[in-house]
Amino acid sequence: MVLVQPETSRQDELWRRLAKVDDPELDEPITDMGFVERAEVADDGHVVVDFRLPTYWCSPNFAFLMLDGVREALDGLSWRPAYEVRLQDHMFADEVNAGVAAGKSFGQIFGDLSGDCDVQALRETFQMKAYKRRQEGAILDLRRAGMADEDIVRLSLASYEAKTFADPEAGFRQRRYRQALLQRRPAIALKDRAFLTWEGEPIKALGAYLGELRSVRINMEFNGALCRGLKTTRYKQADFVDGEPTLVDFIMNRVPSAAPSTPAG
Numbered sequence: 001m002v003l004v005q006p007e008t009s010r011q012d013e014l015w016r017r018l019a020k021v022d023d024p025e026l027d028e029p030i031t032d033m034g035f036v037e038r039a040e041v042a043d044d045g046h047v048v049v050d051f052r053l054p055t056y057w058c059s060p061n062f063a064f065l066m067l068d069g070v071r072e073a074l075d076g077l078s079w080r081p082a083y084e085v086r087l088q089d090h091m092f093a094d095e096v097n098a099g100v101a102a103g104k105s106f107g108q109i110f111g112d113l114s115g116d117c118d119v120q121a122l123r124e125t126f127q128m129k130a131y132k133r134r135q136e137g138a139i140l141d142l143r144r145a146g147m148a149d150e151d152i153v154r155l156s157l158a159s160y161e162a163k164t165f166a167d168p169e170a171g172f173r174q175r176r177y178r179q180a181l182l183q184r185r186p187a188i189a190l191k192d193r194a195f196l197t198w199e200g201e202p203i204k205a206l207g208a209y210l211g212e213l214r215s216v217r218i219n220m221e222f223n224g225a226l227c228r229g230l231k232t233t234r235y236k237q238a239d240f241v242d243g244e245p246t247l248v249d250f251i252m253n254r255v256p257s258a259a260p261s262t263p264a265g
Helices: 007-018 060-075 093-101 106-114 119-144 157-162 168-184 206-234 247-251
Strands: 036-041 047-052 083-088
Touching: 007 036, 007 060, 047 060, 060 083, 060 093, 060 119, 083 093, 093 106, 119 168, 119 206, 157 168
Parallel strands: 047 083
Antiparallel strands: 036 047
16 A cells, blocks of 8 residues: 655655755755745655855856755655756756756766856865864854863764753754764764864864854855855845845845745645
8 A cells, every 4th residue: 555645744854855956065954045935745646845145156066966866855755756956047047957868977967057156065165164063063062061172172972962052053053063963974883083174183272262163154155145145136025124235234134035835835
């Protein structure tokens, strides 16, 4: 006997999987960034995802990396549906949509447009930034919990995983860092140090090292604020009373968010 999932269950699973796809440059879920315009499950199980970016000229390699992540998420859905992923309002939308649907690589999709761009190297650069941003949050949570710097840099993975935090956000950052750590060091053992540099070196002066991590985070947060601002302006999603916002408003997160849409159930 074949068990058929209720539509609401499938819809929930669809959004959960999409929420695990990150903007590679910002290391934030594409659902939080508002890039998923539509994600619906039809009566026959077919899935349609409409995807949009802040500007018409957003880098096509960023678009490809995110859409490739969306494709992987949809491939992992439990009922193995047919699906359609569509990039909207982008200068290379036709090329990207046709290429992603056909399972082509970046170079195959863009041909001469891709030039000498090494997408795998670009992906690794973004993974490095995500690793550093998540590592900073994990370290600062341990500091706030009262752990000394010399103990943090020697902390084993087993001990770090055993840590519990009263703040749910700290627990979330713990899981996110662990994910980045295992992606970077898949062969890590529980006895190994939980905190090493991206290159795998021991951290010597934690204070100075945190300064480096902070600069990475600030850059990523600035880019994230800018992307949200551009998207909000482009799609007129904010309601302003005292005139139009400035770039500073976006950067300082003073722009009201659009009311979250309720996924179709």
